[in-house]
Amino acid sequence: MPLYVAQRVAVATPSNLAHRIRGLSDRTIAWLFVAPTIFLLLAVNIFPLIWTIRLSLTNFRTNRPNNAVEFVGIENYRKILTDPDTWQSLQATAHFLIWTIILQVLIGFTLAYLINKKFRGNDLWTTLIVLPMMLSPAVVGNFWTFLYQPQIGLFNYFIEFISGTDPASFSMIGEVALAPWAIVIVDTWMWTPFVMLICLAGLRSIPSSIYEAAECDRASKWRQFWTITIPMALPFLMLAVLFRGIENFKMFDLVVQLTGGGPGSTTQLTSIDLKREAFEKWRTGYASAYAVILFVTVFGLASIYVKALNKVKDR
Amino acid sequence: MSYSITEPSDRQKWIAGLLVITYAIVTLIPLVWIIATGFKTPSDAIAYPPKVFFEPSLEGYVNLFTSRSRVTPEDLAALPPPATFYDRIVRQYDMVITGPSRYGERFMNSVIIGFGSTFLSVFLGTIAAYAFSRFKVPLKDDLLFFILSTRMMPPIAVAIPIFLMYRQLGLSDTHLGMILLYTAVNLSLSVWLLKGFIDEIPIEYEEAALIDGYTRFQAFYKVVLPQAATGIASTAIFCLIFAWNEYAFAALLTSGTAQTAPPFIPTIIGTGGKDWPAVAAGATLFLVPIMVFTILLRKHLLRGITFGAVRK
Numbered sequence: 001m002p003l004y005v006a007q008r009v010a011v012a013t014p015s016n017l018a019h020r021i022r023g024l025s026d027r028t029i030a031w032l033f034v035a036p037t038i039f040l041l042l043a044v045n046i047f048p049l050i051w052t053i054r055l056s057l058t059n060f061r062t063n064r065p066n067n068a069v070e071f072v073g074i075e076n077y078r079k080i081l082t083d084p085d086t087w088q089s090l091q092a093t094a095h096f097l098i099w100t101i102i103l104q105v106l107i108g109f110t111l112a113y114l115i116n117k118k119f120r121g122n123d124l125w126t127t128l129i130v131l132p133m134m135l136s137p138a139v140v141g142n143f144w145t146f147l148y149q150p151q152i153g154l155f156n157y158f159i160e161f162i163s164g165t166d167p168a169s170f171s172m173i174g175e176v177a178l179a180p181w182a183i184v185i186v187d188t189w190m191w192t193p194f195v196m197l198i199c200l201a202g203l204r205s206i207p208s209s210i211y212e213a214a215e216c217d218r219a220s221k222w223r224q225f226w227t228i229t230i231p232m233a234l235p236f237l238m239l240a241v242l243f244r245g246i247e248n249f250k251m252f253d254l255v256v257q258l259t260g261g262g263p264g265s266t267t268q269l270t271s272i273d274l275k276r277e278a279f280e281k282w283r284t285g286y287a288s289a290y291a292v293i294l295f296v297t298v299f300g301l302a303s304i305y306v307k308a309l310n311k312v313k314d315r
Numbered sequence: 316m317s318y319s320i321t322e323p324s325d326r327q328k329w330i331a332g333l334l335v336i337t338y339a340i341v342t343l344i345p346l347v348w349i350i351a352t353g354f355k356t357p358s359d360a361i362a363y364p365p366k367v368f369f370e371p372s373l374e375g376y377v378n379l380f381t382s383r384s385r386v387t388p389e390d391l392a393a394l395p396p397p398a399t400f401y402d403r404i405v406r407q408y409d410m411v412i413t414g415p416s417r418y419g420e421r422f423m424n425s426v427i428i429g430f431g432s433t434f435l436s437v438f439l440g441t442i443a444a445y446a447f448s449r450f451k452v453p454l455k456d457d458l459l460f461f462i463l464s465t466r467m468m469p470p471i472a473v474a475i476p477i478f479l480m481y482r483q484l485g486l487s488d489t490h491l492g493m494i495l496l497y498t499a500v501n502l503s504l505s506v507w508l509l510k511g512f513i514d515e516i517p518i519e520y521e522e523a524a525l526i527d528g529y530t531r532f533q534a535f536y537k538v539v540l541p542q543a544a545t546g547i548a549s550t551a552i553f554c555l556i557f558a559w560n561e562y563a564f565a566a567l568l569t570s571g572t573a574q575t576a577p578p579f580i581p582t583i584i585g586t587g588g589k590d591w592p593a594v595a596a597g598a599t600l601f602l603v604p605i606m607v608f609t610i611l612l613r614k615h616l617l618r619g620i621t622f623g624a625v626r627k
Contacts, residue, residue: 271470
């Protein structure tokens, strides 16, 4: 490696060897500092990605390593896109995605709006509200199956308390009609604070002078809300929606622990479907093609996300 | 602060406070319930109606940390009297303690892998972020986007080749394998967060140091690092929380030696049905440290969850 001994602004004393080594040029330092990160990411992300793409064109199965590996072209992709199971899991994912986002935005924004009224102790309560989202989704999701137990579960008891329904008469995670809502409820419970925090930042970024000007112009509160608050908080809201969208599109841990994809395959989101193909049926080639399709989708969402992120940053 | 016509009225504040506090209390019930269930007896835990008030018991914790086996009443009578409170609890159920459970090991695995990967990702992240913040790195924006995009990858999709790769390299179910994996996943967060923190340190400090005869390295660790200490600390906590909570990779790539707590806790079962107090006890010990960290982190929370995009 070449050592550049240059660009030192003032060198009063003659440099010894140690000093010379540490006096590497900025370019070398930049290289040295960035290289390990890039290298690790290449090894743990890009190399596997290329491997996945290669596998996706074969019929390789991990549990039959001695079988001849055949090149099958885009056959796996064709199979996935024509498999009704894929579409069913996409549907389950869409239901999950749409409802969690709607509920989290509505509740999260409302909470942020209320907290922004700056009542006494709002900081403390904000911190408490945030707690669920920092915890391990798998561990918490597992405990929610206890809250969802018919008869003895706290959730069912709560429903009985407010509506009088017999708590033994329904099972949130055991019934085809209820299970998709069971996962929406837990995800909303867990991640509403995320949307709330970002919305709160959005609301706090609006200078009060704008409201003062609107007040002078005798604009009604209602009008102020729709013409000032919403448009100015919108980039933040979009950021929250995109982030939740990406995260919930990949959703695995929480739902696997809650329902395991069941009953039947009603809550089998794409990640869970993929996990079954890859690690239970061991159809590695097929699952790799599936993974590539998910990559491409998430990558598309991510590039939109980064654009939105930069927009918010410029504010 | 001056009086403002846009300041909410007292009544508005009162209503807003009431609604927010109600939400907070409702949302905290499941967490309180986890902690409470850990101190219940198995029969109290599954009582109907659910018991809000109960006599606290350490049974859940005893069951969490021990493995037990059933003995016949005659054998039990032949044993010397119980020496400790946990022996006493176990013997009520005609059981004896046969040894420690796996919970301790799994918890330690979480600690080792969590701290190991946090240290690595913060170390690598700090130097990379410094380079991105201060130097002209070719293709800087593309590299930064690439780093962020690695975070967006669905873990299950990455897990297929990693699984095969680790099997070849002998890294599956090892601490090192999990540390490297979590480091790679956390790097995106640590680079982006730390770049934000370092960007905020005025470049004039380093320029002054350079003029005083410091080398770049010296300027970096004597001037920049101390200034970035808060940022580095909060980044570290975020990385730790991620590694601590991670489930998908842990469930697919570890099974014994290096298994962390999240895939283990749901598998805790008792004799005759799930031992919910033991599960809740395990969950409590696992979750409470994160609750404490969250409260410590509250000022930087927003930054952490948005990769440094939104600062208060």
